[in-house]
Amino acid sequence: MRKLSFLIAGAAVAALSGTAFAQFASGYSWKTGPEIYTHVCQGCHMPDGKGATGAGMYPALAGNRKLASPLYPVLVMLKGQKAMPSFSDLTDDQIAAVANYVRGNFGNSFPGTVTAEQVKALRAQAVQQQMRAPG
């Protein structure tokens, strides 16, 4: 019995650590603000930060006065907002880095910086992502 439960427990751990072929990856390896923006955010907010419009739209971060509040982009990333999924799989450092990047680029130069500690303090509000593959 002990052997079996060992085997089963082992299999469960392996399933979690067996990320090699897990169809669902989460988390990102990028470190700096511009890297994270380029590999994550610009899929929707676009390379120039100006957003885009189709049947629905992605808002511009360029010239967006809502970014004046330093913790606003942090909360949007942690919790998601309507059509923006949460990016709570970014680390505290990554969220701080990219928040500072968007607040200080694309024609924005809002005062103040975000620290990883501030992000950490807001973690409790983070929304989990779903991990289900489409058909």
Added chain:
Amino acid sequence: MTEDLSGAISRRSLFAMIGKTAGIAVMYEAMASMAYAAESTFKGPIKLAGAPMGASVLILGSGWAGMVSAYELRKAGYKVQILEYNNRAGGRNWSLYGGDTYTELGGFTQHVGFDKGLYLNPGPWRIPHHHRGVLHYAQLLGVQLEPFIQLNYNAYVHSTAAFGGKPKRYREVEADFDGYIAELLSKSMRQGALDQAVTKEDREILLAALKNWGALDNNYAYTKSEKQSDRRGFLHPPGGGMDAMPIPSDPLSLDDMIQSRMWSAIGASKSYDVQQTMFQPVGGMGMLGKAFGKELADVIRFNSKVIDIKQDASGVTATYVDTVKGGAPQTAHGDYCICTIPASVLSQIPINVGAPMQAAINNLPYSASTKVGLQMKRRFWEEDEAIYGGITYTDQPNRMIGYPSSDFFKKGKGVLLAAYTFGSGAVEYTAMSPAERVQKTLDYTANIHPQARTEFDTGVGVGWHRVPFTLGCAGSWTEATRAAHYKDICAIDGRIMLAGEHVSMIPAWQEGAVLSALDAVQRLHSHIVQGA
């Protein structure tokens, strides 16, 4: 603004309460035990009759949900009209062919250079045999289906971190995994380690089963032999005449097999959703949407972007702009409305539904997914490697290579689905330019199929968060959001109902959209008939 307090509704709120307090799994157990969950599965064509004289339903969106709704309501005698943003029917049911032009959000335009008859399905590509609703409409519309090959033992499992990056055939990985696990289990059983778990009699039966399952020898060991190679393949397969003697192959070592993590590709084709048999329409998944659009040609208004939805005591009015002709916003009216616009887009459209339905719409982000199709000058995976359909799994960012399930042995070009990604990998893929998606995918593909370098011809890549008409792949429910909002997204809110894959328990499958629409039209019809 919510539904009357009928028995069904109070049962539903009971389930919701169970869901909230005990978790979603318990809720579905309770639903199943009351034979309630089963009500949403396809039970054959529906028959609605007796629509009140002149009653009308306005439908928003011409994907599966919108077209099933329109088709069934029209048959029941309702006046129906569909407003559709795109210049075609089908929504996410969509294939890209040579000559097509696709412009994603941000203005990046791709000109598809595929040969005649070749295509990429950017969205849906396979239909399970138990998706009876989709299969019903396929037959009704006369769309020919062919087998979709999901599991191919001769396709590869590939890891950049194992076996020097050399791919293994799926059959080797599965045979060695099964074999070693069977050996280990039988060893512990014979050492008495499982004495408490199985009776003595069952132990003998199980040992025989393990021997059979894992292709073990008489000592319950997984050893190099003809028996073993009959599972994992031969070094030199049995032949005819002089050179006929088979030579068995060497299994991977237990340690290498475990460390490689290649075994994690084994489960991929075991889930209910993708168990064989699967189907695809001949000529591309988009054939279904196209055929349905033809059937409903006189009720769909294309190039109509809905920007506002208002209901009052007399009906529902949608305001839309013509995306081609422009001009002042126009309106369309119905006594009732079935809105199938994806929640991602709908969360940005003013609509006067009650707070619970609005909260459901606002709390449903859409997942990431990308697909890249590469056209090759010849079907080298068939000609050189005997891979006919099926999927190769890799730990590279492209994750999968899907081989075409049609046109086997055909000379000339073929299109590989050379990347199919989810999760954060798909987010990163979406953030690339289309040209970069294609280039990266080609590099990954060439690590598995070196021929791809010289045989590559042209490619196209679709990132679903950049698809203008959905802003994402599919409704990304979590257990928590299901418990909080699912019943509200299914409700009749005054004169408005929502339908689509996001209003189903089969998200990201066409069947979810079909079943959701069938449920919506049946409930709306009885609501109307009872109220009339």
